[in-house]
Amino acid sequence: MFQYSFMQNALVVSFFIAILCPSIGIFLVLRRYSMIGDALSHASLAGVAIGLLSGGSPVIGAFVFTSACGALIEFLRVYFKKFTDLLLTIVLALSVGIAITIISSGKLHANADSYLFGSVLTVSAFDMGAILVLSIVSVLVLVLLYNQLVYIAYDEEAARVVGVRVQLINYIFSILVASAISISIRVVGVLVLSSMIALPVATALQLRLGFRRTLLFSVLFSIVDILAGLVASYQLNVAPGGFTALVSVALLLLVMLGKRLFQIFRLQAQPRNRISGR
Template identity: 75%
Template sequence: MLQYAFMQDALFVSICIAILCPCIGVFLVLRRYSMIGDTLSHASLAGITIGLACGGSPVIGAFLFTSICGALIEFLRTYFKKYTDLILTIVLSLSVGVAITIISSGKLHTNADAFLFGSILTVDQFDKLTVLFLTILSILAVIFLYHEMLYIAYDEEAAQVAGVRVKVINYVFSILVASAISVSIRVVGVLVLSSMIALPVATALQLKKGFRATLLFSILFSMVDILLGLFLSYQLNVAPGGFTALVSVAVLIVVMVLRKIAAQVRQNITA
């Protein structure tokens, strides 16, 4: 099936997603912000509809609008410090309201359903270049801000006392999340996009390794999840996004079971 150009394009984008999403997801999970990824993935739908309505790229539209929503979440944290769930509700309401208003207006000249469920047929050359650019930009930002982001992930207040520019880095991180989401919408789809951000990290955490090892295993599990989801969904003729989410959950369960078995075996040996 790799003789088809659209499958080659989908494979290229999938590899970018598999590398990028865990790099962002591991920081979200450590900060207990995994639901922010879900909120912004739904916010990307509004960006998609704006991009399509303006006759532009839905990927760029998703990136710009999701970046704005990410910055808005960070801004609202100043006013709702103890109510993170309320902030997410506000942003989610704004995003869904914009998306439904534009879709129901009849101004879209194309169907947005492909972006909800993911479609390997929608990836074109411009999307590949956009995805490559955003992926490289995000990975470079993670590399250069690695220590600061790690410090903030474990203790934001201590990082601020230590002189880390927490506010600035949080806004940059919001843009990184937006980048990961906009990169992924083509293949994975809006509805299950957050699974690619959180589930590989959740699987890697079962191994109980250090941070670097957890990050590397997250990328490994992400590769397994999305490539299996892509190839099997093609064979079964189903949407790759939903099937990739199922694969991610299955891999998580398998790792949990194997870890339980290994612990039981070690206990029997030492007994």
């Protein structure tokens, strides 16, 4: 299977996705912003359509447009403090309207459907280079801003008090989200991309570990999800995005079940330990 160049490209991209998405997703989940990630993932379809229409790279088009939408969300968040759900409606209306208008115009010389569901056949050498650059830059920025992002994730107001430039970092973080999304659309697809951002984090949170170990387990679960989805989708001849989402949900349910069984076993073991201790 991996003797084919397109599968090798998809494997490399999958590793980048598996590392970058949960690394950004953990901050979205802790800030209760996972639905913003979902809105931006759908917004990336408009960026793909713009990239295809202009004859450029869909990945770059998705990155630029999704970055603009992320900045728009941060800008509007000031004006709709009590109605944050309206932000998603505005961004979705704008992006989906642009995407449908361009796709239905008949002026595209490429098929945009593969970006909805994901396809391992669409990863080109140029896209690999763009994905590599975006991934390296994103990881470096995450490392440099790690402490500030942790402060903001737990308490944004307290972060302002200690001198963190919250608004600036929020704008930078929106660009990081756009980077993760634009990298992932090739393999995972727009419709289920948010699952790679949120579900590995949700799975790791079940373990109730500290922040850093939760982040590490999020990446580990993400690698399992996407590699299992990639291999199984090739064998079953289905879109990798949908099957990866199914694997993510299945792994989350397995961890939740294992956690529950462990709790039951521990409760049953406690009376026995007391009796033996007596």
